[in-house]
Amino acid sequence: MVGQVFTSSIGILLPLFFFILPLNQVSAGEYSTVYVVRVAAFEKTFDAIKLTERIGDLGVVSFVSSDKNMRVYLGKYLGRRTAERVLRLVKKRGFKDAYIISDNYAFTSKEGLYTSHTFQIGAFKRLDATNLNLLHEQTKEHLYITYENRVYRISVGLYNPLLVETKAKAMAIAETIGPIYKSGFDKQIRKVTLNPSTIIY
Numbered sequence: 489m490v491g492q493v494f495t496s497s498i499g500i501l502l503p504l505f506f507f508i509l510p511l512n513q514v515s516a517g518e519y520s521t522v523y524v525v526r527v528a529a530f531e532k533t534f535d536a537i538k539l540t541e542r543i544g545d546l547g548v549v550s551f552v553s554s555d556k557n558m559r560v561y562l563g564k565y566l567g568r569r570t571a572e573r574v575l576r577l578v579k580k581r582g583f584k585d586a587y588i589i590s591d592n593y594a595f596t597s598k599e600g601l602y603t604s605h606t607f608q609i610g611a612f613k614r615l616d617a618t619n620l621n622l623l624h625e626q627t628k629e630h631l632y633i634t635y636e637n638r639v640y641r642i643s644v645g646l647y648n649p650l651l652v653e654t655k656a657k658a659m660a661i662a663e664t665i666g667p668i669y670k671s672g673f674d675k676q677i678r679k680v681t682l683n684p685s686t687i688i689y
Contacts, residue, residue, distance in 0.1 A: 519677040522591040522632070522646075523571035524550075524563030527583050531557050543581060544621045546574050548628045563633075564591055566606065566643075566677060570635040574615075602651060604680040606632055606643035607658050609665065609672040615640040623665065630661045634677075641675070649674050 527543060539560065540549045547562035562578065565571040571588045578586045620631055620642070634641045644665070645658025662669035 519567050521568070522563075523565045523568060523588050524561045524591050525565075525571060525575050525578055525586055526589055527560040527562055527578055527586050529557040529559045534558070540621055543578065543583075545616045545618045546577055547615075547617050547633055548620055548631055550628075564631065566632045566634040567636075570633060573635050574633075600646065602648045602654075602680055603646045604648045604678050605646075605655075605674045605676050606634075607645050607647075607662050607669075607672050608641055608643045608675040609662065609669055610642040612640045612642070613638070617642075627661060627664050630658070643675060644669070644672070648680060 525547070536551060543549060543562060548564070550561045550563070552559045552561065562574065565574060568588070575586060575588055615633070615635075617633065620628065623631075630645050632643045632646070634643065644662040645655075647654035647658045649655050659669075662672060
């Protein structure tokens with residue numbers, strides 16, 4: 489295992505520990521949807537910083553406000569099994585009413601139909617997404633967590649490497665995290681067959 493420290497585009501030091509692991513072929517059914525955990529909803533003002541400190545190691549924390557309350561989410565998780573694993577940890581911390589919901593990204597949509605890969609930038613035996621919560625909001629929106637082979641994997645973007653435009657967008661986001669993206673690699677999450685006329689070289 490090799491420890492590395494890198495500086496993001498906003499000057500935050502992010503420790504990441506990487507090791508090479510064999511990749512398993514994953515069925516399309518497991519990665520058919522992106523999930524988030526709805527942690528809680530608050531009717532009154534609450535300390536968002538303290539809440540993030542309490543659960544931020546389990547995923548990227550996001551807040552959605554409405555006229556009635558402020559809803560708190562954790563994510564994003566590729567695969568139902570990963571989301572369920574995190575949900576159990578969330579409930580152990582006192583959020584008994586937390587539950588899993590599907591994110592807006594659907595692989596059956598026009599946007600996600602050809603999605604087959606994500607760009608893995610780290611693998612950890614213990615999940616700690618604390619430093620990911622310090623990144624820019626636009627960057628955090630494209631981060632994903634997967635639990636596979638007893639390891640948590642952090643990745644950026646969803647794309648098909650044969651579709652240049654989709655991968656270029658993912659790489660642009662990865663570059664905002666810092667130079668460590670150069671150690672990343674394409675990780676297949678779904679089998680997708682492309683019509684030759686769709687491929688852009």
